[in-house]
Amino acid sequence: MLRFLTRRVLGALVILLIISAVTFFLFYAIPADPARLACGKVCPPETLEQARQNLGIDKPLMVQFVSWLAGIFVGRDYGGLGHCPAPCLGFSFVNRAPVFETIIDRMPVTIALTIGAAVIFLIFGVATGIVAALRQGKPLDKIASVSSLIGASVQIYFVGTLAMYFFVYQMQVFRQPKYIPITEDPVGWFSGLLLPWLVLALIFTANYTRITRSTMVENLNEDYVRTARAKGMSGRSVVLRFALRGALTPVITIFGVDLGTLIGGAIITETTFGLQGIGRLAVRAVDYSDLPTLMATVLLAAGAIVVMNVIVDSLYAVIDPRVRLS
Amino acid sequence: MTTPTSTEDAIDATSVTETSGAVGRSPGQLMWMRFKRDRTGVISAIIVIFFFLVALLAPVISMVYGKDPYTLYGQDMPGLLNDYGYPIQPNGGISSEFWFGLEPSLGRDVFMQLVYGIRTSLGIAVAATLITTTLGIVVGIVAGYAGGKTDYFVGRLIDLTLSFPQTIFIIAFTPVVESLLVPADEETPVWLRAVTLTIMLSAFGWAGLARLLRGYVLSMREREYVEAARVTGASPGRIVFKELLPNLWTPILIQSTLLLPAMVTAEAGLSFLGVGMGELVPDWGRMFLRATQVYQNDITYLIFPGVALLIFVVAFNLLGDSVRDAFDPKIKR
Numbered sequence: 001m002l003r004f005l006t007r008r009v010l011g012a013l014v015i016l017l018i019i020s021a022v023t024f025f026l027f028y029a030i031p032a033d034p035a036r037l038a039c040g041k042v043c044p045p046e047t048l049e050q051a052r053q054n055l056g057i058d059k060p061l062m063v064q065f066v067s068w069l070a071g072i073f074v075g076r077d078y079g080g081l082g083h084c085p086a087p088c089l090g091f092s093f094v095n096r097a098p099v100f101e102t103i104i105d106r107m108p109v110t111i112a113l114t115i116g117a118a119v120i121f122l123i124f125g126v127a128t129g130i131v132a133a134l135r136q137g138k139p140l141d142k143i144a145s146v147s148s149l150i151g152a153s154v155q156i157y158f159v160g161t162l163a164m165y166f167f168v169y170q171m172q173v174f175r176q177p178k179y180i181p182i183t184e185d186p187v188g189w190f191s192g193l194l195l196p197w198l199v200l201a202l203i204f205t206a207n208y209t210r211i212t213r214s215t216m217v218e219n220l221n222e223d224y225v226r227t228a229r230a231k232g233m234s235g236r237s238v239v240l241r242f243a244l245r246g247a248l249t250p251v252i253t254i255f256g257v258d259l260g261t262l263i264g265g266a267i268i269t270e271t272t273f274g275l276q277g278i279g280r281l282a283v284r285a286v287d288y289s290d291l292p293t294l295m296a297t298v299l300l301a302a303g304a305i306v307v308m309n310v311i312v313d314s315l316y317a318v319i320d321p322r323v324r325l326s
Numbered sequence: 327m328t329t330p331t332s333t334e335d336a337i338d339a340t341s342v343t344e345t346s347g348a349v350g351r352s353p354g355q356l357m358w359m360r361f362k363r364d365r366t367g368v369i370s371a372i373i374v375i376f377f378f379l380v381a382l383l384a385p386v387i388s389m390v391y392g393k394d395p396y397t398l399y400g401q402d403m404p405g406l407l408n409d410y411g412y413p414i415q416p417n418g419g420i421s422s423e424f425w426f427g428l429e430p431s432l433g434r435d436v437f438m439q440l441v442y443g444i445r446t447s448l449g450i451a452v453a454a455t456l457i458t459t460t461l462g463i464v465v466g467i468v469a470g471y472a473g474g475k476t477d478y479f480v481g482r483l484i485d486l487t488l489s490f491p492q493t494i495f496i497i498a499f500t501p502v503v504e505s506l507l508v509p510a511d512e513e514t515p516v517w518l519r520a521v522t523l524t525i526m527l528s529a530f531g532w533a534g535l536a537r538l539l540r541g542y543v544l545s546m547r548e549r550e551y552v553e554a555a556r557v558t559g560a561s562p563g564r565i566v567f568k569e570l571l572p573n574l575w576t577p578i579l580i581q582s583t584l585l586l587p588a589m590v591t592a593e594a595g596l597s598f599l600g601v602g603m604g605e606l607v608p609d610w611g612r613m614f615l616r617a618t619q620v621y622q623n624d625i626t627y628l629i630f631p632g633v634a635l636l637i638f639v640v641a642f643n644l645l646g647d648s649v650r651d652a653f654d655p656k657i658k659r
Contacts, residue, residue, distance in 0.1 A: 015489055022486075027498075031505050153639035155591055157598050157614045158632035161621050169622055264491045268595055272618065282494045283599055286501060294498045301491030309489070 001317065008313055012306045019302045024065050027295055028055075038291035040094040051093045054078045089299065090292030094285075099296040102281065109179045110277035113269065114262040116193055117200035122255060125205040129212020130244065136217065144209055151206030160199045160272035167195060177273040196273045200266070204258060211254060215247035222246065249320050256312030257305070264301025360652040367648025373641035381444040388442075391425075393435040395442040395608045399424070400433015407433050410623070418626025426630050429613075430620045436630055442608035443631070450524055451589035457528040458589075459582045462535030463574070467566055469536065470543025477540070484540075487533040493592075496526045497601045516607055523596065523603075527589055535581050542574055576653045583649050587642035594635060610635060 028034045035052040036043060051057075056064050067076065071088035078084055078091045084098040092099050132144040167174045174195040180188040219225060220243050228238045267279030278297055285293040351359070361367055380387065388394050400407040408414050411431030418427030418436070426436035469480035503522055508514050546552060547570075555569050596602045597611020598618075605612070610631045617628035 015486060018486060019489060023495075027502060031502050033505075037502065037505060149640060149643060150636075153587075153643055154636055155594065155614075155632070155639075157595070157618060158628070158635065161614075161618050161628055162625075162632070165621050165625050165628075261491070264494065267493050267497070267599060271599060279494070283497060286497050286601070289501065298491060298494050298498055301494050302489055305489050305491060 001314075004317075005310075005314060008310045012310050015306050016299075016303055019306075020069070020299055021065065023295055023298050023302075024068060025061065027291055028064060029061055034291060037289055038093055039289070041287070041289045047093050050078075054091065089296035092290055092293045094288050094290040095293070099293050102293065103278065103296060103300060106276060106278050106281050108181065109275050110263060110266065110270070110279065112179065112182070112189070112193055113196055113200070113266055113275060113277060114259065116197040117204065118255070118259055118262070120197055120201035121204040121208060122251075124201065125208020126212045126244075126251060128205070129209045130216055130239065132209060132213040133216035133220065134239065141213075144213070148206035148209045151203055152210075154203060156199060156203055156268050157272050159202065160196070160269065163195060163199050164273070177275060179275055179277075196269060196275065199273075200262075200269055207254060207258075208251060211250050212247060215250055216243055219243040219246040245319060249316060252312055252315050252319060256308040256315075260305035260308035261301075263304040263308075357652045361648060364648045364651060366644055367652065370641040370644040370648065373637065374645055377444060377638050377641075378448065380441055381448045384441050384445050388438060391437065393424075393438050395434060395438035396606070397435070398433045399435055400428045400431075402433075407431070412620070412623050418624050420626065427626050429616065430624050430627060436627065439608045439613060440610070440630055440634055443610040443613060444634075446520075446603055446607055446609045447590050447593055447611070450520055450527070450593050451586055453524045454527040454531065454589045454593075455582055455586045457524065458531035458585060459535060459578060461528065461532035462581075463539060463571075463578060465532060466536040466539025467543050467570060467574070470540040471547060471562070471566060471570065473544075473547070480536070480540070484533045484537050487530060488537075490530065492530045493595065493599075496530070496596060497599055500526065500601045514604065516604060519603055523593060523601075527592055531585065531589070535578075535585070538577060538581065539574060542577060543570060546570060546573060580646065580650045580653065583646035584643070587639045587646075590642075591635070591639060 027037075031037050035048060035055055035057050038055060039048045039051045056067060068090065070076070071084065071090070073086065075086045076084045076088045076091075084091050084100070087100050088098060089103070090099045091097075092102065095102055128144050132141045135141050163174075164177075168176055175191050177196050178188075178192040180192050182189040220239075222243070224246075225238060225243050228242045229235075233242075264278070266277065267283060269275070270277045270279040271283060278300065282294060282297040282301075284290075285297065393399070400411075400413070405414065407428065407430075411433075413428045413430065415421055415427075420427045424435055424437070426440065428434070429436055429439060465480060465484075469477045500522055504514050504518070507518060552565060552569050555565050560569070593602065594609075594611035594614060597609050598614045600615065602611045603609040613631040614628070617624075617631065621628045
């Protein structure tokens with residue numbers, strides 16, 4: 001297990017390194033004047049000069065990349081602009097602050113949005129999937145499959161905005177989505193994020209229902225489930241301890257991918273509900289032409305996906321005893 | 327010399343049984359027969375064809391309807407929009423003249439925007455799907471068939487592509503590409519935006535299909551018929567095109583049917599985030615972007631593109647499921 005983990009983590013680090021190299025070269029080698037792109041839409045000449053000097057645009061690309069990479073581990077000095085301490089993902093000339101600070105500032109929004117929605121759609125999706133599998137062909141199963149089809153086809157900017165219109169402005173059952181730190185006001189935190197959670201869950205649940213249903217149907221016909229039944233185990237524990245356990249592997253796979261993608265920035269959700277998370281930060285960075293921030297968000301998102309992959313791979317062995325790690 | 331006659335008799339016998347019901351059918355014919363019996367599949371196919379027809383016949387519809395998607399009717403004609411730029415008539419200004427109402431502030435015709443918007447969305451989505459599928463087929467077959475080092479490196483490339491955060495990367499990289507191709511003080515031409523979007527969507531789309539096809543090819547490579555072809559001296563090209571590819575059309579067709587609606591929504595999503603087509607080109611995603619700005623006062627403008635997109639995606643997903651069922655009746659969903 002430990003050897004497997006070490007290998008996977010090393011592999012993930014290599015992928016991250018390659019992604020950062022690829023992104024770095026794409027963003028700094030292809031544009032005619034990366035300093036201009038980094039400096040912002042409204043770019044005063046002295047900031048442009050600062051950007052040019054501090055990015056080391058005149059140096060070879062490899063040197064630029066290495067000093068950027070080194071900055072992550074030891075920090076970096078940005079001439080007259082100040083020092084960027086250890087995990088230095090770059091310095092935003094638009095915000096005049098290290099990118100990492102902004103990201104730390106925005107991260108809680110995205111994490112709260114993701115975790116809350118994930119809890120709802122995982123529990124709800126798997127539960128409806130199990131029920132649908134046990135009641136194959138019955139009305140409940142049909143309702144589940146129709147709603148999962150619609151859920152899979154609907155777009156967040158459509159349902160999200162509709163929900164805002166009806167539930168926030170017309171009926172006023174939800175409050176305007178807003179992020180309030182949980183440490184400040186737990187109730188406000190919950191009620192401010194409830195609508196985005198529910199809308200996000202509505203869209204994601206569909207997938208989990210479908211996958212859980214189809215793997216559960218398969219697993220309920222497996223020999224080991226029949227054996228468990230033949231031994232006289234109760235229906236509930238056969239379903240939950242045997243069939244569900246086998247059916248969880250694909251669910252975990254999708255869950256890892258979804259969680260990684262959402263933590264990396266639920267861009268459309270954040271835009272729809274006006275939440276200032278990582279995704280919004282990225283869009284804003286595009287609007288204001290803030291290259292360092294943009295690169296950092298891309299890397300962060302890639303990092304989230306890669307880390308989730310490692311976690312998922314390790315979870316396989318815990319959940320499914322048939323999986324051997326080697 | 328009785329043997330030949332008996333074989334002839336046998337042949338006669340089989341031909342008799344064939345004409346009396348058991349007609350030999352190609353897999354394609356079988357698939358078509360199964361598909362025709364699937365009512366959901368046929369209905370969704372009709373809806374999908376309808377959308378494509380609307381896209382193709384947009385100029386004709388415009389002529390019959392008597393409006394175009396570019397004229398700012400609300401600004402040119404008094405009495406349509408109020409001082410704040412919202413339609414005066416209820417429900418987004420729906421009237422016998424403007425079937426789906428008017429766009430807030432600019433005052434363009436919503437029906438025409440939708441009809442021409444399908445063109446943009448479907449055009450980009452179809453192009454991206456074709457490129458993606460071709461790339462996926464080539465990469466998947468090469469990796470699976472070549473094996474060894476090629477397979478290893480292609481596999482890592484697929485991993486890498488799938489680890490890239492697609493949406494963020496596309497919105498981040500589009501301005502970079504354009505800064506390279508278009509001087510800073512000029513507007514990005516429409517066709518260039520479309521090409522950039524298509525390339526971006528394709529650049530991330532191929533990996534999934536390639537991984538899937540690689541798996542198929544790996545399992546087929548060692549089969550007897552491929553081995554037989556190799557032993558009889560068939561060139562790799564012949565093996566790939568004549569032995570492997572015919573067996574791959576089913577997964578390819580299923581995947582690309584599911585890919586196309588995904589591309590349509592991805593394009594709409596990018597436009598919604600502001601990296602799609604410019605203001606002058608009718609586009610569903612930008613309609614959503616505008617709709618989310620004005621929905622508190624004019625919800626109708628959100629409903630039309632929303633429902634249209636929903637119908638299209640549902641129909642296409644159902645069609646994809648039916649195609650899969652028709653090709654492979656063993657799979658039970």
